[in-house]
Amino acid sequence: MCEQLDQISPETAPHKHYVAFRYVSPLTEETVPEVVASGAKRVVLFSQYPQYSCATAGSSINALHQYCQQHPLPPDVRLSVIDRWSTHRGLVRTFAANIRAQLERLPEQVRRQVVLLFSAHSLPLRAVARGDPYPAEVGATVQAVMAELGHSHPYRLVWQSKVGPLPWMEPATDAAIEAMAKRGHKHLMLVPISFVNEHIETLHELDIEYAKDLGEKTGASIYRVPAPNDHPEFIGALADLVRTHLAEGGGVRPQLLMTCPMCTNPACFPAKRWIGETVNRA
Missing domain, CATH: 3.40.50.1400 (Rossmann fold)
Structure with missing residues (x-):
């Protein structure tokens, strides 16, 4: 930089x-x-x-x-x-480019079935109730990326990395994967929308706990878009x-x-x- x-x-x-x-x-x-x-x-x-x-x-x-x-x-x-x-243009374009690259690796008939799951780090609900601007700003990033993609696929914003017993923002990423797979959505693509580089919450939580373990449990094919990285x-x-x-x-x-x-x-x-x-x- x-x-x-x-x-x-x-x-x-x-x-x-x-x-x-x-x-x-x-x-x-x-x-x-x-x-x-x-x-x-x-x-x-x-x-x-x-x-x-x-x-x-x-x-x-x-x-x-x-x-x-x-x-x-x-x-x-x-x-x-x-x-x-x-909503910086370069950030939005990076996520969109990474999503397109992952989609292009799939056969056309599979690509059309993909649902994008934008996964962001969650927050305790008590923080949201205090007025933390984070949920709105994450939503703004998602909307900007989907506009850049021409709203080509269905999508949802989900929340990961909850810790402790307090209620956090939902739907949780893992719960959403299981529920959507039960409804017949068998091709899900995870987008780490609040992370700019790879770390334990992408390499382990998304790639192993969700894409691998939940994929095997639900029978869904779960793909993962890289973080912006370099x-x-x-x-x-x-x-x-x-x-x-x-x-x-x-x-x-x-x-x-x-x-x-x-x-x-x-x-x-x-x-x-x-x-x-x-x-x-x-």
């Missing part, structure tokens, strides 16, 4: 990326000192979650705020945020997002600065206020 960004935005080059994870190394508190030590004066917080959720991008911003309360950023560092990009269109989309952001002066979208209507997390409002103040101090 940075190589492409150097080419399409030479006026802001050179560009360098750093990675900060929430739960594995390198953590936020490990990466931020490295960025500061590099002498960087222009820092873009670029969420790799296309669809915003308080549990993902929001949690990452809270973690950054918590760290910076104890270790303030130098006053000459200019900060801005790319917090969501669920697809050239996707890498171009990432570079374009940053180029456009920088060209427009950076900053932060008003949507990020608002908490959920029924927010109960005491960390959210201070973190969002801090982001707004830090970005606008430039």
Whole structure:
């Protein structure tokens, strides 16, 4: 991405990326000192979650705020945020291209029978009830991809990766597969619509637990579309997002600065206020 960004935005080059994870190394508190030590004066917080959720991008911003309360950023560092990009043209085109490629591998008579199951990471219903924007943003991605495909196949949005006893968003991916197979839908294609790369929730949950194990149990043929990964269109989309952001002066979208209507997390409002103040101090 940075190589492409150097080419399409030479006026802001050179560009360098750093990675900060929430739960594995390198953590936020490990990466931020490295960025500061590099002498960087222009820092873009670029969420790799296309669809915003308080549990993902929001949690990452809270973690950054918590760290910076104890270790303030130098006053000459200019900060801005790319917090969501669920309908970016390059993301949509990548998913559509990957779906088409998988469909083209099937015989024509099978291809016509395929139902697309867009599988996204689920959320507890209590988070949805608080007003988390994630379900709507995932739905927006699905609608954009289907429009790009010309609504060529029937489809549904389903939800995976539930943990714990609390009620989560439904229909669950595995339950949907079983129910649809019983109704005679024997050719199902899983699309990991909220994931941009392969990891345990695609390689194990989708490929083994669902495509293999449930496929054998139900007698359905279950195909899986790859995540965007290193697809050239996707890498171009990432570079374009940053180029456009920088060209427009950076900053932060008003949507990020608002908490959920029924927010109960005491960390959210201070973190969002801090982001707004830090970005606008430039």
